[in-house]
Amino acid sequence: MDTLAVLSLKNALNISHNSDLGDSHAVVQHYLQQHSAELAQAEAWQSWPAQRQAVLCLQLCCKQAGLQPGLLDGWWGPQTSYAAEQLAGLQQHQKMPPPWRDRYSTPANPNNWPLDREQELRAFFGEPGEQLVKVSFPYPMRLAWDMSTTVLATQCHQKVAASVQKVLEQVLLYYGFDAVQQLRLDLYGGGFNLRARRGGSSLSTHSWGIAFDFDPEHNQLKWGSDKAAFAQSGYDYWWQCWEDEGWVSLGRSRNYDWMHVQAARL
Structure with missing residues (x-):
């Protein structure tokens, strides 16, 4: 033994x-x-x-x-x-x-999000930067780089707007706002941004308004599960809410960029 x-x-x-x-x-x-x-x-x-x-x-x-x-x-x-x-x-x-x-089983995809390939993304979401709508957050966010600034809404692709709201409403209902703040789930690191991937040459999923970053300081791009806050067990339900809607965590899938979640499959 x-x-x-x-x-x-x-x-x-x-x-x-x-x-x-x-x-x-x-x-x-x-x-x-x-x-x-x-x-x-x-x-x-x-x-x-x-x-x-x-x-x-x-x-x-x-x-x-x-x-x-x-x-x-x-x-x-x-x-x-x-x-x-x-x-x-x-x-x-x-x-x-x-x-x-079970982490390696085929995840749910109830919204039929496409593969994270530019051809598939354009076919499903259209051209980058188009079909954007305003979506209100169910709880106030703080800008991750300026926590004195409150964010009540953001832009995203119209096809993901209802799903984003559903996820964050479930998060708020489960954790409560005090725990949301303690876990830094209200630190908003950005959504729509027409740019290339950091460390890559192709367009980022942020370019379609189908990706969001949260608490980037404690979930830095190159950090793995040994350092990233979102890899801890206290965030399991946070990820469950996203994954039940078919969203993909790069952290849980690839063990980097734990801040990032996207409506595109790997």
Whole structure:
């Protein structure tokens, strides 16, 4: 077992972290004996070496927590290792971590946003800078570079206006305005801007009014998830609101430019 698994087992059995697991073997055996009815797969487990009994005990704790460690056989393998990792997360956060593979499933696209390719963007949204409308924010924004200036509305493409408002209304309803400010979701970094991509030569999605930036200071262009504020778990619902509408986060998709969200698929 690795160090994380040992700590998970100690937590499950209320064993001091400072004690050696070998010295706590009696606790492991006592726990297994208490739950021997659940160990039908593990015949003669009493004769197994202490290390295998410890793995069996961890497998049992994982199963009791609703996880899937595989067979209760006392052998350390990939399935037991993953279940132990889940158990550690459950113990630490009192909830299961989100399934990481689900992040790579095909995201929703209810508005049929096009691919982020200039030909597709022109076919769907028309020429850059055209068909712009005014959209009112459901809560006051502050300019990210001048927080003394309040922004109540902005320009965007008419095809994304209703979706933008829907997303931000859901954000406000879920977080409340105080939390919106604490999370800096009201720091507006810009929308429509007819320009090339930073670090690129093709037109930015901002040129069609289908992209927005938020809190650029804490989510800088080249920052990855190790530094960007929007990569933290407190922003999960923020991203869920956008992604349910088919918007794409460059941060969550490519791990850079975490400030940016766009109505164009990658």
